[in-house]
Amino acid sequence: MGIRILKGGMMTTVQDLGRYGYQSQGFSVAGVMDVRSFKIANLLLDNPENEAVLEITLIGPTLEFTSATIIAITGGDFQPTINGEPAPMYTALYMNKGDVLKFGSARTGSRGYIAFSSYLDIPVVMGSRCTNLKSGLGGFKGRKLEADDYIGFRIKRRYLPFFLSRKLDMDEFDQTEATLRVVMGPQDGMFSKQGIQTFLGSEYTVTNEFDRMGCRLEGPFIAPKETSDIISDGIAFGAIQVPSHGKPIILLADRQTTGGYGKIATVASVDIPKLVQRKTDDKIHFKAITVQEAQALYVEEMKELDGLRKIIHQPCKEVLDCRLVAKRLRKLFEE
Incomplete structure (x- = not known):
C-alpha cells in the first residue's frame, strides 16, 4: 500500500516544513523550498499542515500507485499525466491501484509538490520527516528518490468530503x-x-x-x-x-x-x-x-491561507463561491 518510483526525476525528495532546533549542532533546517505551495497542497486534502510531501525539481518523477489514495499537485507546472492523460493541478485527484502518475519538465516554475491523503510512511527523525541531503538524514534513506524505491502509506484514507474535490484556479509561475x-x-x-x-x-x-x-x-x-x-x-x-x-x-x-x-x-x-x-x-x-512591513506581509499571508481554508471547507453551492476561491488565490500569489 503505497507508491513505487519508476523514475526519480532530477531531484525528488521527501520534505515537510523542516527540522528545527538543531542548527547549533550543525544540522540545517532543510524542508520545503516553497512553503506556500506546500501548505496549499496539504490544505486541498485536509491534511495536517506539516504532513510530508514529495518535492520535485525541474524534471519530475514517474510514480506507480500500489493502492488507492487521493493526491494534490501544486507549485510549478510539470505537465502531469495519469495513465497518459493530462492531470489537473490544484485539486484533489483520486488515484486507483495501478495508476501511473508521470511528470515532465517544468513548463512554469521550477519546483512542484505532491501531497497524499494516505500520508507517506516516512520515519520521524529529530522531529521531522524532511530530507537533509548534506547529512544523509531523514526522508527516504537520507537521499533523493531513485527508480525502484518504494514508499508505503501510513493510513487508509481514500475519500474526502465532496466540497474538497474542487479545482482551484491558480496563477502560473511563468514570470521571468x-x-x-x-x-x-x-x-x-x-x-x-x-x-x-x-x-x-x-x-x-x-x-x-x-x-x-x-x-x-x-x-x-x-x-x-x-x-x-x-x-x-x-x-x-x-x-x-x-x-x-x-x-x-x-x-x-x-x-x-x-x-x-x-x-x-x-x-x-x-x-x-x-x-x-x-x-x-x-x-x-x-x-x-522594514521589519514591521515584513511582519505585516506575513500576517496577511496567514490570514489569506486561513480564509482559503474556510472557503475550501464550505460547500460550493453557487458559482460565486468558486469565483471567490479563484480571486483569493490570485491575490495570494500576486507579485
Whole structure:
C-alpha cells in the first residue's frame, strides 16, 4: 500500500516544513523550498499542515500507485499525466491501484509538490520527516528518490468530503522577473553607500548555480566599505551573503548553519516562493522594506491561507463561491 518510483526525476525528495532546533549542532533546517505551495497542497486534502510531501525539481518523477489514495499537485507546472492523460493541478485527484502518475519538465516554475491523503510512511527523525541531503538524514534513506524505491502509506484514507474535490484556479509561475522585498541587515553597515544603492537599484540574473542550498546571482559589483568578511554567525532562510567577489548569494532551505560573509539583507519570507520558482537567466530586483512591513506581509499571508481554508471547507453551492476561491488565490500569489 503505497507508491513505487519508476523514475526519480532530477531531484525528488521527501520534505515537510523542516527540522528545527538543531542548527547549533550543525544540522540545517532543510524542508520545503516553497512553503506556500506546500501548505496549499496539504490544505486541498485536509491534511495536517506539516504532513510530508514529495518535492520535485525541474524534471519530475514517474510514480506507480500500489493502492488507492487521493493526491494534490501544486507549485510549478510539470505537465502531469495519469495513465497518459493530462492531470489537473490544484485539486484533489483520486488515484486507483495501478495508476501511473508521470511528470515532465517544468513548463512554469521550477519546483512542484505532491501531497497524499494516505500520508507517506516516512520515519520521524529529530522531529521531522524532511530530507537533509548534506547529512544523509531523514526522508527516504537520507537521499533523493531513485527508480525502484518504494514508499508505503501510513493510513487508509481514500475519500474526502465532496466540497474538497474542487479545482482551484491558480496563477502560473511563468514570470521571468521577480522583485524580492528584503529587510536590510544584519551586516548592511559593512557596505558602502554606493554598494547599497547598487544592490537595491540593479538587475541581477539567476545563474545555473541554483539548488536547495542557495542561489548565486550575477550582476553589478556590490562594494563593501573595506571587506565583507565576518566572524561566522547564524544564517536564516533567505539571507543574502555578499562574498569578496561582490555578487549576492541567497541562502535557502539546505543552507549551512553558519557563514563568514557579510549578509547585506534577508528576503521577506512571503517572497521566498518567488525566488525558488525562478529558473536560470530569470531576472531579480530587490526592494527594501522594514521589519514591521515584513511582519505585516506575513500576517496577511496567514490570514489569506486561513480564509482559503474556510472557503475550501464550505460547500460550493453557487458559482460565486468558486469565483471567490479563484480571486483569493490570485491575490495570494500576486507579485
